[in-house]
Amino acid sequence: MSEQLIGQTHLNIGGKVLAAIDPSVYSESVAHYAAWAAHRLAAPLEYLHVLNRHPEHADSKDLSGSLALGAQEDLLKKLALLDESKCKLAQERGRLLLKHAQAIAQTFHGIQASSKLRHGSLVETLTEQEADVRLFVLGKRGEHADFAKGHLGGQIERAVRAVHRPLLVVSRAYTEVSKILVAFDGSPTTRKGIEMVAGSPLFRGMHVDVLIVGKEDEGTSQALEWALSVLTAAGLSNRGLVVAGDPEEVISLRAKEESTDLLVMGAYGHSRVRQLIVGSTTTSVLRACRIPVLLLR
Structure with missing residues (x-):
């Protein structure tokens, strides 16, 4: 197994698990999955x-200009x-x-977690x-996503x-x-994704279904x-699936039909499958899947 390929996934090298918590209904699930992964x-x-740096100004309008000077100063102070x-x-x-997330990690997963409160943009903070x-x-x-329409949060995208x-x-x-x-x-x-799954302690002892969306031929x-x-050599039970159709639809459907707990997908490349997380179909797959999705970069 290629150590170079595995190392590129970053799951098998040093570093922390960093989980972003917000007031949405996903907060407890994030706390649990992050603690599970860290353990x-x-x-x-x-x-x-x-x-946010200035959340209080997000939807406000400045109406003070039409007021008299004294009233304007009083309003600005208020x-x-x-x-x-x-x-x-x-x-x-x-x-x-x-604190609630830390309590979940300790109570249900037996691990201590640190915490950090930051001002700024979520995406900028993550990249930093x-x-x-x-x-x-x-x-x-996130907390402001449109659940009625099934939209993903803009921050997530x-x-x-x-x-x-x-x-x-x-x-959820x-x-x-x-x-x-x-x-x-x-x-x-x-x-590289297969080698990561085979080599990572994150998946030790699990069953792995490998799905190819396309025509069954010699190359497939x-x-x-x-x-x-590779999975068998790592001691993981496994099964192969080859299904014709549109990757966007097939992946979500098979994940549901096979009672899958977690979907693993690659990030880069030009095939239909690998374009899922860099093109418009990203939203469709993440929205359709009711299970966690691990995106490999």
């Missing part, structure tokens, strides 16, 4: 909550006090969210922290494109992971045989 990887765990109060409340809420990160963990949608470490995008409910599905097409990128059979042999 299996024997990696440090840190929970992060990012406060607004300043209100802004200060909002900031303090946001910070306190962030601290409580982080990247050098010390082994795995990012985020919820599928930007983070997927910005970071270069593996990124675990979690579902936490479920212990014992069976995973790997989207595979025989390319160097997805072969040889690629699948290679993938299964």
Whole structure:
């Protein structure tokens, strides 16, 4: 097995698990999956909550210009006090969210986690922290996402494109992971993903389904045989699946039909499968899958 290929995934090298916590319904699931991953990887765990620099100004309008000078000054003072109060409340809420996540890690997974409260942009903060990160963990949608329409959070889409470490995008409910599905097409990128799965303690003892979306032919059979042999050598039970159709639809459907706990996908390249996380179909797959998706960079 190629140590160089495995190392490029960053799951098998040093670094922490960094999980972004916000007030959305995904916060507990993020806390659980991050603690689960940190425990299996024997990696440090840190929970992060990012406060917008000036959230109090996001939807406000400045109406003070039409007021008399004295009234204007009085209004500005009141607004300043209100802004200060909002900031303090946001910070306190962030601290409580982080403490709750730490309690989940300790109570349910038996590990200690550190926490960090930062001001700024979530995506910028993640990229700034990247050098010390082994795995990012985020919820599928943030607190302002449109659940009625099933949209992904805009922050999540930007983070997927910005970071270069593996990124675990979690579902709303936490479920212990014992069976995973790997989207595979025989390319160097997805072969790297197979080697990562085989070599990472994150998946030790699990069952792995390897899915190729396409036509079954000699090339497909040889690629699948290679993938299964790597997994077998690592002691992982496995099965190969070749299904014709559109990757966007097939991957989500097979994940559901096979009762998969986690989907693993590669990031780069030009095939239909590997374009999923860099093109418009990223949103469709992440939205359709009701299980966590591990995106390899």
